[in-house]
Amino acid sequence: MRTNDERLEVLFHQVNDQYFQDQLKIRGIFWTKRRNLVGKNFQHWAQCLTKFKGICLLDKLKNIAPDYVLRYLVFHECLHFFWVYHCRSFRQAEKEFEQLKKADQ
Numbered sequence: 325m326r327t328n329d330e331r332l333e334v335l336f337h338q339v340n341d342q343y344f345q346d347q348l349k350i351r352g353i354f355w356t357k358r359r360n361l362v363g364k365n366f367q368h369w370a371q372c373l374t375k376f377k378g379i380c381l382l383d384k385l386k387n388i389a390p391d392y393v394l395r396y397l398v399f400h401e402c403l404h405f406f407w408v409y410h411c412r413s414f415r416q417a418e419k420e421f422e423q424l425k426k427a428d429q
């Protein structure tokens with residue numbers, strides 16, 4: 325797997341292990357600049373590259389976002405490998421993250 329930060333690789337492995345039984349294969353996970361992300365609104369903190377099978381996160385998050393926020397973003401982008409849109413099934417799968425997180429506390 326390609327990356328430009330080991331921390332991202334670690335976070336991806338944690339998400340993969342916890343939510344996807346370590347079955348998800350991606351080709352890369354990277355920090356990127358906003359201009360590389362699709363769309364110009366602030367909701368775009370991260371993006372999945374479905375063709376390449378990779379994940380990009382906005383590099384401005386690097387120094388301000390704690391790991392659990394980044395894990396959530398990675399998890400969210402991973403779900404986009406299964407559903408392109410935020411459809412009902414997507415939202416349902418996303419809820420799993422919140423529930424498991426609550427169980428942790």
Ligand SMILES: [Zn+2]
Pocket residue numbers: 400404410
């Ligand atoms: Zn999304």
